[in-house]
Amino acid sequence: MLQVSFIRNNSELVKQRLAVKNFKDIHLVDEILVCDDERKKLQLEFDITQAKVNVASKEIGTLIAKGEKDKVEIAKQQVAGLKETLQPISEKLAVIEKLLNESLVKLPNLPSELVPKGTTPTDNIIVKEGGDICKLYSSAVPHWDLIKKYDLVDFETGAKITGSGFALYKGKGAKLQRALIQYFLDYNINAGYTEYLPPFMVNEASAYGTGQLPDKEGQMYFMPADNFYMIPTAEVPLTNIYRDEILKEESLPIKMTAYTPCFRREAGSFGKDVRGLNRVHQFDKVELVQIVHPDKSYTVLDEMVEHVEQLLKSVNLRYRILKLCGGDMSFASALTYDFEVYSAAQEKWLEVSSVSNFETFQTNRMKIRFKNENGKMQLAHTLNGSSLALPRIMACLLENNQSPNGIALPEILHPYFGSNIIS
RNA sequence: GGUGAGGUGGGUGAGUGGCUCAAACCAGUAGUUUGCUAAACUGCCGUACGGGUUAAACUGUACCGAGGGUUCGAAUCCCUCCCUCACCGCCA
Missing domain, CATH: 3.30.930.10 (Bira Bifunctional Protein; Domain 2)
Structure with missing residues (x-):
């Protein structure tokens, strides 16, 4: 299958080469790019939130070591809040990744420049x-x-x-x-x-x-x-x-x-x-x-x-x-x-x-x-x-x-x- | 098919809940030193997707067979599956 990064940087070339193979679903190329943009946005959002969770969890560890029980409870609630926001993001991410992959897998390989045009x-x-x-x-x-x-x-x-x-x-x-x-x-x-x-x-x-x-x-x-x-x-x-x-x-x-x-x-x-x-x-x-x-x-x-x-x-x-x-x-x-x-x-x-x-x-x-x-x-x-x-x-x-x-x-x-x- | 032991980076192998952003050794690589061969020492040494940058630097997340679960936190605990090894059974 083609690499997304390649499609992103060469979308016109990809469409043009796919036409040589008489590939019908050229629209997949644009759909892949839209999906990938969306995926990146969601991934970034997820990463940032997850990073906060990771930091907070570490803190809980040190708080427990110090024996500050009240603060531990507060921190736990904070993490719980973060995880609630994380949930829908990761669900969306899973959906978009699946969609992206399904489209990618449908794209045939690009024919080389040496391939003659033709259908039969x-x-x-x-x-x-x-x-x-x-x-x-x-x-x-x-x-x-x-x-x-x-x-x-x-x-x-x-x-x-x-x-x-x-x-x-x-x-x-x-x-x-x-x-x-x-x-x-x-x-x-x-x-x-x-x-x-x-x-x-x-x-x-x-x-x-x-x-x-x-x-x-x-x-x-x-x-x-x-x-x-x-x-x-x-x-x-x-x-x-x-x-x-x-x-x-x-x-x-x-x-x-x-x-x-x-x-x-x-x-x-x-x-x-x-x-x-x-x-x-x-x-x-x-x-x-x-x-x-x-x-x-x-x-x-x-x-x-x-x-x-x-x-x-x-x-x-x-x-x-x-x-x-x-x-x-x-x-x-x-x-x-x-x-x-x-x-x-x-x-x-x-x-x-x-x-x-x-x-x-x-x-x-x-x-x-x-x-x-x-x-x-x-x-x-x-x-x-x-x-x-x-x-x-x-x-x-x-x-x-x-x-x-x-x-x-x-x-x-x-x-x-x-x-x-x-x- | 049954029972048991396992699956950790290129390789060997430590790690049974937070001090592991996975130790150590080997291999690899760059350098230092010494006449050569070679040895010693020092540094570096995973992948993917991002952020960032002219490019770097820097930086986030995920990954310890695969997928789920428990937990604030999992290589580590639980469940399912796959694979490897040993023995047993069956069999060419």
């Missing part, structure tokens, strides 16, 4: 295309047919065990999935990321910290008996490792990677493009998270994009990189690049990674700070990116590499998979 995915800008165009033979089929043919994934039994959208990987399908996870993690570790294996459920504070709450609770699976949320991405547990911590400036950047399954209810969006592995409720993903110095975050964003691009190249998939327009960006992001791979048999681009800079949006919520060289407290920046979301990668690998003899895997996967072909 068609306004996203293709910044790069790469990888070889793959030529399919005439009787090539989509991955859902290949999955059946080679018995790699069983959706029917997944639905029997759990429900629709829960895939049961099997045999070489399960092994390929494991090989991809292993390869992606190794690739990230080689680039200096520390591997984690975090909990797959998080508490409310963690879901709030990365911005899933209070906005998107409908998109997460919730365990009411314990108040836990199933993670929609490893970003949530990874970033929350450093919640409420004051870091040493020299410990930045912090680079983390983790494999986790991701759980998404897909409420509202289900029914569209759900065939095969295109959209499922539980999928595997290897994630990258960095916590960095604010001066470095856009350089790091470029590095992460480059990192993911090289990974896609190494598995020989045709890809393109999109810079998301204001209207298609997530609530918490300041700048996002999406990666899509080309599914040759479906003749469709599938999103497999999203790399974002959140600037201070998450760290302000989570209070991840460091002391800068002047000894001042400063919020760090966070970034994250997928490397990569597995099901769609698998779909494209199967489709684009199919031949009458089987599915030839990219060379880099051979040692991980233990074979060069699925047949």
